[in-house]
Amino acid sequence: MPEYKAPLRDMQFAINEVLKFDQHYQNLPGAEDATPDTVAAILDEAAKFCEQVVSPLNPVGDREGCRWQDGKVSTPTGFKAAYDQFIESGWPGLSQKVELGGQGLPSSVNAFVYEMLASASHAWSMYPSLSWGAIKTVAAHASEELQQRYLPKLISGHWSGTMCLTESHCGSDLGLLRTKATPNDDGTYNISGSKIFISAGDHDLTENIVHIVLARLPDAPEGVGGISLFLVPKFWIDESGNAGDSNGVTCGSIEHKMGIHGNATCVLNFDSARGYLISAPHKGMSAMFTFINESRLGVAQQGQAHIESSFQGALAYAKERVQMRAPVRVLPDKPADPIIAHPDVRRMLLTQKSLAEGARLLNYYCAQLVDISHDSADAAERERAETELALLTPIAKGFITEMSMEATSNGVQVLGGHGYIAEWGMEQEYRDTRITAIYEGTNGIQGLDLLGRKILASGGKVAESFMKQVTAFCQQGQPDAVAPLVVSVQQSLQLWQSVTEEVGAKAMAGDKNAIGAAAYDYLMIAGYATLAYFLVRGAAVAAQALEQGSGDGDFYRAKIANARFYCERLLPRAQALASSIRSGADNLMDMGEGVFGL
Structure with missing residues (x-):
């Protein structure tokens, strides 16, 4: 049975180095108590509770x-x-109003803690x-x-x-x-x-x-x-x-x-x-969306939590399990090598690792937007945050939970027969995460929400702020180590935009099934592009740390390698999804009921 260990170093990298929550809290009214030391202490205590009590x-x-x-x-x-x-x-009131018995910290602090609770x-x-x-x-x-x-x-x-x-x-x-x-x-x-x-x-x-x-x-x-x-x-x-x-x-x-x-x-x-x-x-439905949107972001965190937990279990097993000779021998004097030396096992582990880290960055960024939308003193900033949340909530909920099913399946696969039995806990991760793609709106509904009700209904305006942010990052000039990855982000953004225009044109021309036929694949294209941006953004931070002579070189080099794996191995899937969308709705809808034997 895998023992969950809170990935505090990875969490701190996302919080402090990539998303710079310390600056965010300085600009957020009422967040004065969320100092780096306070947040670190909360994470440490939450980690102990999750590891020792909940897990x-x-x-x-x-x-x-x-x-x-x-x-x-x-x-x-x-x-x-x-x-x-x-x-x-006092954990329930961490981010609740002081006058009602809470501790008054920003809601994002609660999101950090919730990742650990859900992982446990x-x-x-x-x-x-x-x-x-x-x-x-x-x-x-x-x-x-x-x-x-x-x-x-x-x-x-x-x-x-x-x-x-x-x-x-x-x-x-x-x-x-x-x-x-x-x-x-x-x-x-x-x-x-x-x-x-x-x-x-x-x-x-x-x-x-x-x-x-x-x-x-x-x-x-x-x-x-x-x-x-x-x-x-x-x-x-x-x-x-x-x-x-x-x-x-x-x-x-x-x-x-x-x-x-x-x-x-x-x-x-x-x-x-x-x-x-x-x-x-x-007017109950519009009011209930306060709860629904909160829950959708929570489900995105549940999906990421399962990826992380499954990765931890698979990684520990792959380091210890000795089986077959690897193409490049690790234990030349032994009859077999640790399975982590086999390329296909590394493929599965790196898929899990890149998804866990990219999803964490996306979830934490959404948590930052929630803070701003609720508490910023700047009306324009509140509007920007609400607009970006409208775009990113279905992406986070839909894409992360879809990839969680793949990642936890990889966790079972790495352990082979041991992964299939309950003793090792990997099949539970696979079963538990399956609901995340269903509740709070199935992922098909998330795709329809993203493409139909958000992007096309707004004439693309709902995506403008986030896409400008991604474009600005790509144009800034990044360290040489990540320059090729930045090109991948640019290309994925262009693909996302071109598919949007194509589906929108079909719908405007009267194709009633254009949006429904494209929605799920469209959601996945948006997700692949979004995670690419956050992973490469993290890789750029890591490259800068290396250029400045950081003593934590292995950690930062791993961030760059992780982003490279994602961009070269997983991101190309978006091209295939675009081909599927471009095939149109006829191969779904114009074959008659006879195709199902009815």
Whole structure:
């Protein structure tokens, strides 16, 4: 079983040297306490908690799963003790408002910590992470009275939160949802209906669970335009602010899943459960996107976390496993060599390594944009950050999770037969990450969002700021060691832009299937280009450090080698994806139903 070790040196490289968070925090109002020393101390302590407390629970959660009996859910052995330690140490409120009991640090600091939590145990980390999304949603949309009533205990971690969207008949097509909200005389609403696939929907970790629920008012129009957003507690809150009587929310069952067994995925039944309207009437979907976008960025981090954990396990095994003679002998006096000396094993390991490091940079950059969009004093900077987040959120969620499936599959493959059995933990990484490409909007939906609703709908304006940034980097003049890689970034950006124009022209010419047929491949082209930029940006920083005589030469040379591998081995895939897009929609749609034997 691999033992997770927080990659603190790699994290510090991304935070301090590439993305320069120290300067970012100096320019961010209210971030004065996020000094480099403070952030480093937080990372050190979080690493200890994740390595020593959470990581050992990962196989336990997978093996035991959650238990449902008499409408109640019990979490695996050790989960509650770890959660109690988590809240006692103040981790839930790290980036929450001081006046409500939080520590007031920027949200990006929480993102750094979440990478480690998700790497240690995806299933366990979901319990607190869903609460963070609920907190942000309540803070953005609920009345001041409701915020004062619910946020302190959510922030302390004594209560938790969920997002309740999906119903059995509608999946991602939320315009079809049927859950009803009937007004009461006291300003509350009775919520009735059933929701499925509710992560952390019921458990024994907290005193209360605050559900953020989509439902329809009696006069609601059909479709997405008739959805409202409600806050519904599992237990009603008494006048003293404590959890009291049961509130008509019950867990009807828990799902038996491919992975993340340690997190309860629930069917929740709302039987005239009382709640509060927290969006404007019929404007619930736009309000819920506060939670959805927060969660999509969190899922991107989950994908990266699995890449990192799988890489660590595969690398340790490849260094120790002796098998077959390598083309260039490592142990010439022995009958076999460590498998890390074999080119194909190195291909798989370098794929994992480059994806882990590139995805980390992208995720941290998105975290930086979230800080700016929420807290910058400069309105133009807030607008820029929001625009870049609109572009990068579907790329981060979609591309990273797709590559996480490939990377964790490589982790199984490096171990061969040992990777396929549960004892080594690699197949769990593969199974657990599979959900990341599905929930918070499948990756096909992410592609449609990126290409149709973001780039083409804006006439390309949503991509301008980020593409200008990439172009400026390429034109700056970089160290000789990375100059060829900069050319690769430029070419990938040009390919992305040309494919955008081509698909847009087809759609404008009346091809109704042009966007849908291209969306997934388009998402992947955008992802390959985006990660290339961040990896080469990191390589340029490493090359400058080497030119200045850094004593950490091996570390920096590895960054350049990693970017080179990515640009020469993985980035060319974008050309094949462009060819697929250029083949058009006819090979999907014009063959008739007979192609499926119908």
